Amino acid sequence: MQERYAYYPGCLASLSQKELDSSTRAIAQKLDIELVEMPSVTCCGAGDIHEAKPDYYLHISARILGQAEQMGCETILSICNVCTLNLRQANKALQEDAALLNRINDNLKEVGAATYQGGVDIRHLLWEVSEGNGYEAFKSIAVKSLEGLKVAPFYGCQILRPSKILGFENPDNPQSLERLIEACGAEPIDYPAKVKCCGFPIVLAREDVALGELVQPLEQAVEAGADVIVTPCPLCHLSLDAWQRKAADFAGKEFGIPILHLAQLLGAAAGIEESEFKFKRHVTRLSPEVKAKLQVPSAIGTEA
Amino acid sequence: MTEIKNAHLTTLKGAYDTELMEATLRIRRWDPDTQRARFDTFTVTVPVTASVLDALDAIKDTHDGTLAYRKSCRMAVCGSCGMRIDGGAALACKTPMKKFVDAGHTITVSPMGNLPVIKDLVVDMAPFWEKIRAVKPYLDTKDEEVPDTEWRVAPEHGDMIHKESLCILCGCCVSECNSMESDPDFLGPAALAKAYRFVGDTRDTDTRERLRDLNGAHGIWDCTRCYFCNQRCPKGVDPRDAIAKLGAESFKEGFVRDEGARHAKVFVDSTFKGGYLRETELVPKTIGPVNAVKDIPFALQLARAGKVPNPLSPHKAKDNDEVKRLWKLLEKEAKGAERPRAQHPDAVREG
Ligand code: SF4
Ligand code: SF4
Ligand code: SF4
Ligand code: SF4
Numbered sequence: 001m002q003e004r005y006a007y008y009p010g011c012l013a014s015l016s017q018k019e020l021d022s023s024t025r026a027i028a029q030k031l032d033i034e035l036v037e038m039p040s041v042t043c044c045g046a047g048d049i050h051e052a053k054p055d056y057y058l059h060i061s062a063r064i065l066g067q068a069e070q071m072g073c074e075t076i077l078s079i080c081n082v083c084t085l086n087l088r089q090a091n092k093a094l095q096e097d098a099a100l101l102n103r104i105n106d107n108l109k110e111v112g113a114a115t116y117q118g119g120v121d122i123r124h125l126l127w128e129v130s131e132g133n134g135y136e137a138f139k140s141i142a143v144k145s146l147e148g149l150k151v152a153p154f155y156g157c158q159i160l161r162p163s164k165i166l167g168f169e170n171p172d173n174p175q176s177l178e179r180l181i182e183a184c185g186a187e188p189i190d191y192p193a194k195v196k197c198c199g200f201p202i203v204l205a206r207e208d209v210a211l212g213e214l215v216q217p218l219e220q221a222v223e224a225g226a227d228v229i230v231t232p233c234p235l236c237h238l239s240l241d242a243w244q245r246k247a248a249d250f251a252g253k254e255f256g257i258p259i260l261h262l263a264q265l266l267g268a269a270a271g272i273e274e275s276e277f278k279f280k281r282h283v284t285r286l287s288p289e290v291k292a293k294l295q296v297p298s299a300i301g302t303e304a
Numbered sequence: 305m306t307e308i309k310n311a312h313l314t315t316l317k318g319a320y321d322t323e324l325m326e327a328t329l330r331i332r333r334w335d336p337d338t339q340r341a342r343f344d345t346f347t348v349t350v351p352v353t354a355s356v357l358d359a360l361d362a363i364k365d366t367h368d369g370t371l372a373y374r375k376s377c378r379m380a381v382c383g384s385c386g387m388r389i390d391g392g393a394a395l396a397c398k399t400p401m402k403k404f405v406d407a408g409h410t411i412t413v414s415p416m417g418n419l420p421v422i423k424d425l426v427v428d429m430a431p432f433w434e435k436i437r438a439v440k441p442y443l444d445t446k447d448e449e450v451p452d453t454e455w456r457v458a459p460e461h462g463d464m465i466h467k468e469s470l471c472i473l474c475g476c477c478v479s480e481c482n483s484m485e486s487d488p489d490f491l492g493p494a495a496l497a498k499a500y501r502f503v504g505d506t507r508d509t510d511t512r513e514r515l516r517d518l519n520g521a522h523g524i525w526d527c528t529r530c531y532f533c534n535q536r537c538p539k540g541v542d543p544r545d546a547i548a549k550l551g552a553e554s555f556k557e558g559f560v561r562d563e564g565a566r567h568a569k570v571f572v573d574s575t576f577k578g579g580y581l582r583e584t585e586l587v588p589k590t591i592g593p594v595n596a597v598k599d600i601p602f603a604l605q606l607a608r609a610g611k612v613p614n615p616l617s618p619h620k621a622k623d624n625d626e627v628k629r630l631w632k633l634l635e636k637e638a639k640g641a642e643r644p645r646a647q648h649p650d651a652v653r654e655g
């Protein structure tokens with residue numbers, strides 16, 4: 001963990017998943033990390049721009065990385081799997097091909113944008129707090145024990161695979177979320193689909209194929225007795241939480257399992273104000289029992 | 305143990321000086337006659353250099369001759385020995401046994417996924433070959449007559465399809481493909497990597513037809529980007545990247561009608577409209593207005609939770625004009641560019 005990061009929340013945390021942004025800022029403050037804003041960045045393209053217009057994708061990525069560099073930040077802090085993979089893929093391409101980087105920088109100069117010299121790394125919040133001094137720092141602020149809370153970790157794909165670009169941990173047997181769940185005093189629940197895909201990238205274009213994927217983690221986590229699922233990715237969150245209704249109809253059974261962002265789980269253990277979690281923004285509501293186990297006071301009446 | 309006297313031969317030491325180890329493997333058996341599955345655990349003595357395939361050979365030789373698996377080259381070339389090792393598909397001949405023995409770990413060996421099992425570790429590759437065949441895995445130059453001399457492909461043109469040409473058709477990428485689990489008819493990573501190998505071939509003249517077919521049901525837009533294929537491929541083909549290249553080629557050729565393509569386009573547009581993606585536009589633009597109406601109750605549920613940003617107050621990143629100018633610049637550049645083509649042998653001869 002470092003003391004200062006260029007903070008790239010990505011579009012989901014900035015718009016529809018604002019609860020992730022506020023929880024992240026709150027936890028960063030507790031950890032004494034400075035999050036430097038990046039006011040001019042665009043969407044990273046979520047693999048879609050990468051697929052549709054690869055050259056444009058490399059340009060907008062170089063522009064994002066160049067802005068971090070100009071702000072004097074060595075590392076971008078990401079809170080989204082998809083942003084993490086996309087920016088790291090672009091970074092690798094730019095760092096390994098000087099001719100490509102030169103051409104892109106010429107174009108960036110021509111439109112008056114910041115150029116990129118190749119000196120930035122992209123790290124996900126999960127990686128920063130699940131090992132080394134970041135892990136120690138988190139343990140020291142985890143003052144509340146979430147004893148009795150059963151948490152199913154859902155990693156999602158693009159923080160694990162392909163490991164030659166991500167490479168933080170064994171993609172077939174990751175343990176970082178489990179480590180953090182334990183550090184919160186909660187109990188990690190194991191189930192096979194925790195490393196599989198939630199189907200989000202195709203949920204609009206190929207709904208049935210996507211729902212067939214989405215039901216697996218929901219079904220398995222519920223069956224294994226989990227109270228909540230926690231995920232490091234706002235896209236995984238969106239599909240597990242907001243598309244849960246559709247998955248339930250598709251599978252012909254109810255799940256009713258609340259989905260937490262990683263920063264919310266960490267925040268609960270760190271005793272952060274409930275208002276930062278913005279649970280009202282979740283589609284699948286947290287029951288009073290789950291809130292009690294999360295140790296967040298459930299003000300009945302103001303929140304379901 | 306053979307003493308190696310000649311210093312020149314010390315590089316061969318491994319071949320003579322066979323230090324041994326005990327390897328334990330748990331194997332999923334499938335008996336087609338009884339239609340029953342079971343797990344058998346075997347311990348065999350093998351050289352420390354043994355692969356998982358060598359260990360299977362030792363089991364077959366010394367313990368159970370009925371154990372069924374495929375192999376041929378035992379050097380990661382033929383693509384026969386794909387199987388799941390601890391749940392993830394890999395070539396048995398390319399996976400060293402020692403790391404597991406050192407860790408005191410008993411590996412579980414099972415057949416590849418997404419394909420029917422015939423016996424033990426042998427899967428039926430017929431559905432795999434069917435999909436490979438479906439993408440027309442051969443060059444179509446529309447030549448009525450075979451030219452007298454060979455086509456010459458410039459090295460930089462060869463590079464464009466180099467990775468995809470490395471495929472040994474082993475099926476490891478297909479084994480954990482999450483979209484194929486959900487849609488068994490999905491063409492899948494191996495066939496799509498093969499498709500790109502010909503779409504990107506500068507001699508092939510069937511590009512548009514190929515792309516049109518790949519943009520249909522069960523085609524490239526089925527891929528959920530789980531990246532299991534890139535993770536598993538033992539030859540560095542990176543099938544998911546090939547699928548992304550097929551998407552980019554489809555855009556170049558104007559195939560933008562598929563929901564998957566429309567979805568991708570919303571992202572592109574959002575960057576220069578406001579910087580960040582506007583999910584309000586994503587749903588109707590991807591699935592079209594009629595379907596979006598059907599989804600109104602669902603959309604309302606999302607809206608209540610604040611998941612649908614107000615369309616009237618778009619997010620605006622600072623300095624977004626830079627991005628607009630960038631887009632225009634690149635579009636101008638791309639307009640002039642033609643698809644690279646290899647020269648026909650006859651033209652080379654005459655010219
Ligand atoms: S992953 Fe998404 S949502 Fe996140 S910034 Fe990138 S494109 Fe936008
Ligand atoms: S699980 Fe779903 S949203 Fe999450 S990284 Fe995979 S595809 Fe993305
Ligand atoms: S990335 Fe696409 S093709 Fe590759 S395994 Fe996943 S769904 Fe299948
Ligand atoms: S792409 Fe890789 S994993 Fe898939 S069949 Fe070819 S060599 Fe095997």
Ligand code: FES
Nearest residue numbers: 378382383385397
């Ligand atoms: S035996 Fe040929 S690839 Fe393994």
